[in-house]
Amino acid sequence: MSAIDLVIKGAQLPDGSTADICIDGEYIVDVSSTYKGQAHTSIDGKGCVILPGLVDLHTHLREPGREDAETVLTGSRAGAKGGFTALSAMANTSPVADTAGVVEQVYRLGQEAGLLDVFPIGAVTQGLKGVTLSEIGAMADSVARVRVFSDDGNCVSDPLVMRRALEYIKKFGGVIAQHAQDPRMTVGSQMNEGEISARLGLKGWPAVAEEAIIARDVLLADHVQSRLHICHLTTAGGVEIIRWAKARGINVTAEVTPHHLLLTDDLASSYDPVYKVNPPLRTESDVHALRQALADGTIDIVATDHAPHPLEAKECEWQEAAFGMVGLETALSIVQMTMVDSGLMSWQQVADRMSHTPALIGGYENQGQRIAKGSYANLVVINPTKLWRVDRDLLLSNSSNTPYHGRELPGFVEHTIFRGKPTLLSGVISGEGGK
């Protein structure tokens, strides 16, 4: 028997068992209790957990247009550092990803970076303006094979436009990912509307502005029998609506971001815009409801909403600052901390919420596969007992707007394997993307 390319020895699988993962070429060739053969590279996985490579359904890579904040390459590096093997590039670039040309460009940039799969998301409407449908069909048929469409950053607020979009994507089994925010109720809004906004004199972003759109859209999805995905759910009320819709058999899925699983609106008291994000940080009871909903499956997945911004967009007054936080490099740690260490979820459920299910929603067939013989070797090895301190100056993202600077987090991503090749080894980016 000849030597295989790579073996990861002794790591704990999502189901709790321990095995050696044998990788040759792009595939897992064996999962055995103890591999005795030869391997060109051997990784010691003792004490670590191995998960299928993480799949993010909501990433802002900023290219084309805002390469000062992030590029497909730097975003890919940040993704690999965080254990991701697939990212979904949101459409709100400049120009907007509302034509086949732009999505193919982003797709190719992803291929060139080569650190993970970059799946472009197409805009629902031209220029994200919410008025006219973009070239949805052309984007679906393009090399990028777009299946997820979203105006994220903006809400598809016109109910008729939303209805048409939901209907149109049935043609190829697509999904509309809605950024649920009633625009009239949130003009100039700065943070969650409640006690804290009242005290700080910052314009409120009420939970009802999110929930009203979610309620409308699940009814629309039901009516036209299409597939709806709700981006970054943040409220306890939104959870209730999703729960109700699922019970009725409506084809809806929902995501939550790591930061909404941990952070609350009282952080705005510092007026430090690093905590300014859209949708905003909510209250303690919302956080509690989101965690429960993620654990019981009402919320299907975790998505980062990684939103890089240059320094000057955050070094200013709160109301002048941009919305958003970077999240790729901290996502798994925050999920471990809030969901696993708290006893709410198993590692198997983490694999579901961060790999299998997002791949399923996005239609990413080569991603989110089970760790089994014949699967693509997309894997992440995490040391759950190793603490690490977040330093915004050491992030691989082009931007440093993390809300966790200085925090010590559990769960260090040791290795990321993308199609059989290590993209991260012992916490260091390797290969071409590491240049």
Added chain:
Amino acid sequence: MSVALSAPDIKRALTRISHEILEKNQGASSIVLLGIPTRGAHLAQRIASIISEIEGVEISCGTLDITLFRDDLRLRAPKAIMPTTIPPSGVENCDVILVDDVLFSGRTIRSALDALGEIGRPRTVQLAALVDRGHRELPIKADFVGKNLPTSKSQSVRVLLSEIDGRDEVSIEGEAG
């Protein structure tokens, strides 16, 4: 700690100062006593009542807070501002006698002269101090002194007055250097 002036000593010293003030100013007709808060204000009151007992007339007496005129405001925690009360007749062409408890560096008196300058133009300004402990940092000298107390800089002089502290006493704290 050693007691430098007992209650009777203080009483005698103030009585003597009162006589000296009268003698130097040829009576009480033109004098205005201005005490520097906190203890200087009480001492001014006492001197005023001794003088009015001697002369049988009311003596103009007020207080002059110098906090806002200090030259070391940058260095000290902000102090509460005490009242300044100038007799209704003012200080113009009067003989103002500043009264303080301890004369030390002279900086308080310099501040007092600045404060007084903002209020009016007295004919003369004189200075009465219960204790002169030396170590002047400015060319300032008292006209009336209760007692000269040689001290080292590291020592501190503590003045107790019955109006505030329940009893009268002046003591020196710390070792002579």
Added chain:
Amino acid sequence: MRHLLSIADFSKAEAISILDTANELARVSDGAVKKLPTLRGRTIVNLFAEDSTRTRISFEAAAKRLSADVINFSAKGSSVSKGESLKDTAMTLQAMGADAVVIRHFASGAAQRLADSQWMSGSVVNAGDGTHEHPSQALLDAFTIRKHLGLGKSDLEGLSVAIVGDVLHSRVARSNILLLSKLGAKVVLVAPPTLLPVGVESWPVSISYDLDSVIPFVDVVMMLRVQQERMTEMYFPNAREYSRYFGLNSDRMKSMKPGAIVMHPGPMNRGLEISAEVADSSRSVITEQVTNGVSVRMAILYVLLTGGALEAGGN
């Protein structure tokens, strides 16, 4: 105390000490002394990114009476509104050697951002930030209440104060609610429900939608300015209706308690939230508020700018 950002930052004792200091400073200024050498050689910058002539003039007068050098940096129509960042402005002020910056800004939290950042080292005085706070106004209001109602050097225990109008957008209201309740007064907010913030239940106040039922029982009626732009934002149907329910006119004034006073932070919309007769009546202490503003701001500058070297380890 290094900065004055929010009333929430200081204790009742500290608040009373500022009022007492202002009281002594008012007496000094009332007398022959118009100028004190207290802050000689210190530089105070008035950084106004939003128009407010009265607040700027008040701070300027206060600084000058204490002999500070004053630089007016009126940022409206200058670099700040043309996209120069607060950071760059702050670093400019630092380079000029500002010992204190009095900042008025359209963004809530701007003063705190300035104070928390490493951009400059001087003291920061919040002269109104967005719809957040206006602490010096609250201090001068408390000072005026104390002085006018003959309360000497005590707190405001036992007094009732009605704050009437656009609480939602009012920095004056937020600071006054914190300060007056800290000093022991009972505060009642009177406003249409549209102009009260969601979350107001957590404030130390009671709430009424009916001005007539409140007026006879309070010692102070504090009227808030209604901004013109609220008219177009559907907070109430029109100015006439607002005035009918929430305006202070002579009829309503007649039902006030004997000795009760009327306040307004200015500038007033005569005929809207307050009628001309009320504004000019003997109950109105509105011009007295302006006078007291200078003494209170002198006290603020005195407290913040003395002892600075001490905190920096200079003694």
